[in-house]
Amino acid sequence: EAQVTQNPRYLITVTGKKLTVTCSQNMNHEYMSWYRQDPGLGLRQIYYSMNVEVTDKGDVPEGYKVSRKEKRNFPLILESPSPNQTSLYFCASSLGQGAGGYTFGSGTRLTVV
Amino acid sequence: AQKVTQAQTEISVVEKEDVTLDCVYETRDTTYYLFWYKQPPSGELVFLIRRNSFDEQNEISGRYSWNFQKSTSSFNFTITASQVVDSAVYFCALSSYNNNDMRFGAGTRLTVKP
Numbered sequence: 765e766a767q768v769t770q771n772p773r774y775l776i777t778v779t780g781k782k783l784t785v786t787c788s789q790n791m792n793h794e795y796m797s798w799y800r801q802d803p804g805l806g807l808r809q810i811y812y813s814m815n816v817e818v819t820d821k822g823d824v825p826e827g828y829k830v831s832r833k834e835k836r837n838f839p840l841i842l843e844s845p846s847p848n849q850t851s852l853y854f855c856a857s858s859l860g861q862g863a864g865g866y867t868f869g870s871g872t873r874l875t876v877v
Numbered sequence: 878a879q880k881v882t883q884a885q886t887e888i889s890v891v892e893k894e895d896v897t898l899d900c901v902y903e904t905r906d907t908t909y910y911l912f913w914y915k916q917p918p919s920g921e922l923v924f925l926i927r928r929n930s931f932d933e934q935n936e937i938s939g940r941y942s943w944n945f946q947k948s949t950s951s952f953n954f955t956i957t958a959s960q961v962v963d964s965a966v967y968f969c970a971l972s973s974y975n976n977n978d979m980r981f982g983a984g985t986r987l988t989v990k991p
């Protein structure tokens with residue numbers, strides 16, 4: 765089944781403790797992206813990657829890192845999480861230019877206390 | 878710059894009422910896609926529809942219909958005879974053909990009361 769898999773689905777952590785949210789897609793998509801969703805703000809893009817070893821900042825990149833060492837994986841790294849990073853996170857992938865939208869993962873609900 | 882505006886933050890209706898969710902977008906691209914997603918309380922994003930900017934035909938799928946009007950840059954979503962299961966947050970989104978970036982509106986929370 766074609767899908768984007770995020771792990772974990774839920775995570776509660778403490779301020780400053782490094783964490784990684786994994787994202788993997790099995791569709792050989794070139795384009796991958798991370799979004800965060802906050803009430804009243806919709807989904808905002810954190811980082812995106814147009815291919816292996818090519819990443820770029822989205823609208824809200826501060827406090828996040830990503831890497832794209834292989835086509836299928838695009839982990840989101842929070843080196844020193846803070847409470848304002850408490851949010852619902854979505855990973856997404858697509859074929860690329862003109863693909864007309866993303867396939868989204870199921871989401872990761874992160875709470876930083 | 879691309880922008881999607883969903884002016885209705887929350888809507889509450891009684892079951893069987895019709896309801897329209899508004900979406901207005903801004904883009905300089907000539908080729909783009911418009912989307913609607915549903916987010917039920919469980920949190921996942923459920924794809925509802927994708928529209929190419931060249932195709933202005935309205936679409937109907939069961940109780941759902943979409944009205945795409947390029948002249949007013951709007952892509953409104955109507956639910957006919959609403960049901961309690963339609964209660965969710967609905968997002969309108971815009972994607973450029975060239976860079977595939979996807980911009981979302983802030984969402985409209987629809988509550989359908991029995």
